[in-house]
Amino acid sequence: MSRPPYPAARREDIVEDLHGHQVADPYRWLEDPQSDDTKRWLTAQEELFHGTVDELPGRGRLRERITELLGAGTVGSPIWRRERRFFVRRTADQEHAVLHTVGPDGRERALLDPVEIDGSGRTTLDGWQPDKEGRLLAYQLSHGGDEESLLRVMDVETGEELEGPIERCRYSPIAWLPGGEAFYYVRRLPASAVPDGEDQYHRRVYLHRVGTDPDTDDVMIFGEGGEKTNYYGVSVSRDGRWLTVSASQGTAPRNDLWCADLSASPAEAPGLKVVQEGVDAQTGMYVGRDGRAYIFTDGDAPRGRLCVTDPADPAPETWRDLIPEDPEAVITDFAILDGPELERPVLLMAWTRHGVSEITVHDLVTGERLGEVPTPGLGSVGGIIERPEGGHEAWFSYTDNVTPSCVHRYDARTGETTLWASAPGDVRLPGVEARQVTYASYDGTEVRMLVISPARGPETAEQALPDEPRPTILYGYGGFNVSLTPAYTPSVLTWVEAGGVYVIANIRGGAEEGEEWHRAGMLGDKQAVFDDFHAAAEKLIADGWTTAAQLAISGGSNGGLLVGAALTQRPDLYRAVVCSAPLLDMIRYERFGLGQTWNVEYGSAAVPEELGWLLAYSPYHHVREGADYPATLFTVFDSDTRVDPLHARKMCAALQHATASEQPILLRNEAEVGHGARAVSRSVDLAVDTIAFMADRTGLPLDPA
Numbered sequence: 001m002s003r004p005p006y007p008a009a010r011r012e013d014i015v016e017d018l019h020g021h022q023v024a025d026p027y028r029w030l031e032d033p034q035s036d037d038t039k040r041w042l043t044a045q046e047e048l049f050h051g052t053v054d055e056l057p058g059r060g061r062l063r064e065r066i067t068e069l070l071g072a073g074t075v076g077s078p079i080w081r082r083e084r085r086f087f088v089r090r091t092a093d094q095e096h097a098v099l100h101t102v103g104p105d106g107r108e109r110a111l112l113d114p115v116e117i118d119g120s121g122r123t124t125l126d127g128w129q130p131d132k133e134g135r136l137l138a139y140q141l142s143h144g145g146d147e148e149s150l151l152r153v154m155d156v157e158t159g160e161e162l163e164g165p166i167e168r169c170r171y172s173p174i175a176w177l178p179g180g181e182a183f184y185y186v187r188r189l190p191a192s193a194v195p196d197g198e199d200q201y202h203r204r205v206y207l208h209r210v211g212t213d214p215d216t217d218d219v220m221i222f223g224e225g226g227e228k229t230n231y232y233g234v235s236v237s238r239d240g241r242w243l244t245v246s247a248s249q250g251t252a253p254r255n256d257l258w259c260a261d262l263s264a265s266p267a268e269a270p271g272l273k274v275v276q277e278g279v280d281a282q283t284g285m286y287v288g289r290d291g292r293a294y295i296f297t298d299g300d301a302p303r304g305r306l307c308v309t310d311p312a313d314p315a316p317e318t319w320r321d322l323i324p325e326d327p328e329a330v331i332t333d334f335a336i337l338d339g340p341e342l343e344r345p346v347l348l349m350a351w352t353r354h355g356v357s358e359i360t361v362h363d364l365v366t367g368e369r370l371g372e373v374p375t376p377g378l379g380s381v382g383g384i385i386e387r388p389e390g391g392h393e394a395w396f397s398y399t400d401n402v403t404p405s406c407v408h409r410y411d412a413r414t415g416e417t418t419l420w421a422s423a424p425g426d427v428r429l430p431g432v433e434a435r436q437v438t439y440a441s442y443d444g445t446e447v448r449m450l451v452i453s454p455a456r457g458p459e460t461a462e463q464a465l466p467d468e469p470r471p472t473i474l475y476g477y478g479g480f481n482v483s484l485t486p487a488y489t490p491s492v493l494t495w496v497e498a499g500g501v502y503v504i505a506n507i508r509g510g511a512e513e514g515e516e517w518h519r520a521g522m523l524g525d526k527q528a529v530f531d532d533f534h535a536a537a538e539k540l541i542a543d544g545w546t547t548a549a550q551l552a553i554s555g556g557s558n559g560g561l562l563v564g565a566a567l568t569q570r571p572d573l574y575r576a577v578v579c580s581a582p583l584l585d586m587i588r589y590e591r592f593g594l595g596q597t598w599n600v601e602y603g604s605a606a607v608p609e610e611l612g613w614l615l616a617y618s619p620y621h622h623v624r625e626g627a628d629y630p631a632t633l634f635t636v637f638d639s640d641t642r643v644d645p646l647h648a649r650k651m652c653a654a655l656q657h658a659t660a661s662e663q664p665i666l667l668r669n670e671a672e673v674g675h676g677a678r679a680v681s682r683s684v685d686l687a688v689d690t691i692a693f694m695a696d697r698t699g700l701p702l703d704p705a
Contacts, residue, residue, distance in 0.1 A: 004052055004664055006656040007044035019608040021615060023587055030649040045667040052664055056692040058702025063688045069490030070680055072404035073424040077395045080387045081134025092425040095121045095679040099128060112139060121679035122672055126171055131180035138174045145639035145674025153210055166214045173233055178240035182209045186232045201228040205245060207267055219268045229597045237287040238388050242311050243270050244285045250597030251480055253515060254280050259314055275314045287311050288336050289390055295319055303514035304331030322367040329353040330514045335384035337412045339391040346412050348384050348394055354448055355485050355512045357381035373410050374417045380485040400486045401434045401452055430497035431455030439539040442531045449505040449536050452496055471698035472501040472546035474537055478509035478529035479558035480601055481518040491687040500700045501545055507532035522601050524613045530565045537573050549575050552694040556580035557643055564619035567630055576697035577632040578690045581640055581675055584647040586618035592644035623654040631663035631697045642675040
């Protein structure tokens with residue numbers, strides 16, 4: 001593969017004066033996907049991509065092995081409603097996970113199979129929530145990757161659709177009232193009721209009574225007058241007495257919180273009282289079966305603490321710490337086991353310690369630590385599930401680098417943990433080793449990364465370092481308080497099985513070390529994220545894991561911004577780049593997709609100081625003519641309603657024009673798929689293209705022949 005002839009892309013003389021900065025935008029015409037010029041350019045890019053990538057060596061073997069490893073399938077933890085449980089499972093031959101239920105008689109049946117609904121595989125199940133009795137199910141479907149969830153209600157026993165679709169419910173929370181007659185949910189205002197271009201915003205909380213017309217009969221109970229970018233959460237306690245409503249401006253790491261006693265005020269007009277307002281903290285409230293309010297907050301505790309209070313008087317000054325902040329571990333979840341068969345009720349706390357999960361057991365009344373729940377290894381624990389009516393059991397999902405998703409059951413009577421449900425497929429796993437490496441970033445901050453490499457047998461002190469430099473992929477995200485934790489990933493295993501090294505960097509901007517870690521990589525401190533990533537690459541090279549000529553980097557969404565900044569800041573450090581669904585024009589990102597909800601993470605070009613932050617690293621604006629850029633593959637999805645594909649189009653054109661390197665700059669554009677869930681076969685297609693591209697550039701042989 002060498003530098004191909006690139007499709008023609010005109011450069012326009014567009015320069016704007018923004019707060020005294022002269023900002024050029026020569027490829028603005030590529031923002032319009034419907035223009036004939038853009039369509040012709042995309043057609044030429046598609047021909048270039050396929051002509052360059054389709055014949056790369058080892059693709060057949062790569063596809064076979066990724067498909068085989070994906071054949072392990074997936075299984076989710078059970079959600080209980082009395083003696084009925086709901087869970088999702090995907091077998092080796094299924095394109096999407098299927099929602100199943102098991103009734104009191106023990107009979108299992110499929111409730112929702114996206115492929116039965118739509119044989120094309122383009123419909124996805126975005127969310128589901130049974131009512132408190134398990135008789136009705138609210139669920140959300142979207143099509144073609146647009147994530148525009150349509151809400152419906154099903155009778156669980158008969159499978160009959162009782163109502164829907166209700167539109168504009170994108171990933172709405174559902175909070176059922178007892179009896180299944182009504183639920184609270186979140187819905188956007190219709191486009192006709194908001195200014196032009198703002199139909200993705202303006203959410204409100206409504207009460208819906210099953211069987212009534214949502215457009216005429218639903219009652220708005222919250223959100224009027226709030227910020228247009230507000231997201232809302234809503235929940236109702238098991239007994240139906242306590243309603244909680246939260247509001248956050250976009251993706252801000254803070255929220256306001258209210259609660260209402262529904263026994264003292266009507267469901268249509270709940271008497272909401274403030275729990276937290278105008279406080280720079282993320283806080284949630286759960287009312288237990290014991291009548292206490294459990295407050296989870298990072299206020300005055302960046303790694304989280306769990307407090308208790310009286311829900312009738314939930315003001316912050318009444319909170320009492322039950323589980324205080326840990327100096328090293330971050331709280332991720334909790335569950336209460338208080339069945340009458342237990343000598344005393346206990347509290348299970350889930351944590352991540354430097355990105356690795358653990359679960360501890362505490363006295364529910366005092367918070368005293370009593371022990372821990374064994375987990376299978378150094379991996380990731382999903383949410384801890386209890387029975388809503390109480391009991392002695394809890395379920396949690398588990399995965400690590402070589403363990404497909406499985407579900408474990410904890411019995412508080414005996415303290416034992418047992419495998420409850422394993423992934424449905426049986427696959428041959430490669431031998432790999434995983435180790436956590438600590439390194440210093442440029443400012444001296446200690447950062448960790450997970451290095452996954454081919455197994456070499458029992459490790460000694462000498463074997464802790466690599467045996468030779470290998471083709472390596474460095475992956476990162478670094479934003480929005482998202483943690484990268486160990487997980488079963490077939491594309492990663494396939495790369496390592498072929499002799500490569502795969503590295504996951506827990507850089508600033510994530511949640512691996514709590515909210516302070518997040519804030520150290522946002523707004524005006526975003527450069528710290530990129531510095532951590534460059535330092536990880538330099539550490540891998542210095543320790544002999546790889547060389548600059550063998551090092552590829554990969555990232556998507558905010559991680560696409562990360563690798564876009566990496567390739568423009570340090571083109572000498574990386575051999576190949578896969579940049580997926582990226583943000584790259586940070587001066588105009590707020591104008592498209594859900595961009596306005598992210599200015600609390602990045603800053604806004606409308607604010608002079610914040611424009612300076614964005615201009616300092618915006619990848620599109622740092623492309624330099626004559627630079628030797630690494631081989632770069634942009635992957636974008638036409639139906640992406642979160643991050644507009646225009647970012648990659650403009651950046652691809654800029655790099656193709658500017659680069660002096662023989663390394664190819666390519667664009668892979670995929671139709672009828674979006675930012676999130678997709679069919680398994682389309683995931684395989686994407687993985688084959690990206691892995692083959694990086695393997696070819698870094699010298700990793702994929703074909704044993």
